[in-house]
Amino acid sequence: MSFSLQILGSNAAIAAHHRHQTSQLLTMMQVPFLIDCGEGTQLRLKKFKIKSQRIDHIFISHLHGDHYYGLMGLISSMHLYGRRRELNIYGPPGLKEIIAIQLKYSQSTLNYKINFNEWTPGTKRITL
Template identity: 55%
Template sequence: MRFEVTILGSNSATPLFGRHHTAQILNCNEIVSLIDCGEGTQLQLQRYGIKANRIKYIFISHLHGDHYLGLVGLISSMHLNGRKEDLHVFGPEGLKEIIDLQLHYSETSLRYKLVVQTTSPHTAETILSDANFDVMTFPLSHRINCTGFLFREKQRLPRINKDAIAALNIPTPYYPLLKRGIDYTDNEGKVHRAADLTTPAPVPRSYAFCSDTVNIKSYWPYIEKVDLLYHEATFLHDMLERAVETFHTTALQAAEIAKAVGARKLVIGHFSARYKDLQPLLDESRTVFSNTELAIEGETFEI
C-alpha cells in the first residue's frame, strides 16, 4: 500500500531561489491529502503531475500566509474544473471565515460541498478516521496558534497464506473470517488455526508534520517512534537567537528532536530565504541525526 509524501514547497516566509511556500502531498493508499497550501501550490501540483481534484483532504497548520494563501485559489480552481466530490478542510479558527469572505466577494457558489472543520490549538485530538488512516493534531508553539499533524495507517488484517490453504479446500467466502482470526474446522472436525493460515499484516506506518514551532518538549510525546518526521528547520544554529525570537527551530534542534523521540527518518524544511545553499543545514542536522534529508521540492519520500 502506498504511503508517501511529496514536497511541493519548502521555503519559509519569502519564496526565493526557486523554492516555494510550504505545501506537501500525502498519498495513503491512493487517498490524496494536501498539507498546508502556500502561494504557488497550484502551479507546483501541475509541475509534478498531481491532479488537484484528486485531493480529498486539506490540512492547514496555521494562518501565516506562507502556509495557506494558496488555498482559496485552489478551491476556486477545483470549482472551475468541475469538481463534484466533497472537499474536507481542517484548519484553525478563522479559516472558514477567510474562505467564506473571499467566495462571497467574488460571488462564487461552489459546485461541490466544502466542509471546513476547526482544529484545536490547545489540545491534541483525532480529527479524522478514514478507512486507510487516522489523523491527529497536536499543539505547537509559534507566534500564533499552530498545530502539527500525525498521520497513522490503520492496522490492516492479516493476509491469506495461499500455500498453507492450498490443500484444504477452504471455501473462498471463509477467507475474511480467517483474516479476523476465526479458525477453520474441516469436514472431519479438524481445527485449522487462523494464525497458521495467514501471514501478519505489516506494522502500521506513521508520518508527523511539525510546522512552525520553537523547540519545546510538550509536543514530543505525540511524535515518538514516528517512521518519518518532517520538522521545520528555518535557521542554522548560529541563528538560534533569531529562531527563538521568531518562534522557529534550527537544523541542529530538529535533529536533536528526531533523536530524542526515536524517529526513523527526518526531513527538514521551511528554509529561510537567507540560505541559497541548503547543504550547511543538512550537514548541521546530520551531526546529530544521520538519517536526515532536505525537503527538496519534487522529492517523494516513501514511508
C-alpha cells in the same frame, strides 16, 4: 501500509529562487492528503503531474500566509475544473471565516460543498 510524501514547497514567507511556499502531498494507500497550501501550490501540483481533483482532504497547519494563501486559488480552480465531490478542509479557527469572506466578496458560488473541520490548537486528534 504504503505511503509517500512529496514536498511541493518548504520555503519561508518570502519567495526565493527555486524554493516554493509551504505545501506537501501525503499519499496513504493511494489517497492524497494536501498539507498546507502556500502560494504556487497549484503550479507545483501541475509540475509533478498531480491532479488536484483527486484531493479530497486539505490540512492547514496554521494561519500564516505562507501556509494557506494558495488555498483560495486552489478551491476556485477545483470549481472551474468542474468538481462536484465534497472537499474536506481541516484547519485552525478562523479559516472557515476567511474562505467564506473571500467567496462572499468575489460573489463566487462553488459547484461543490466544503466541509470545514476546525480544531482548537493543542488538540491531538482529528477524525476523518
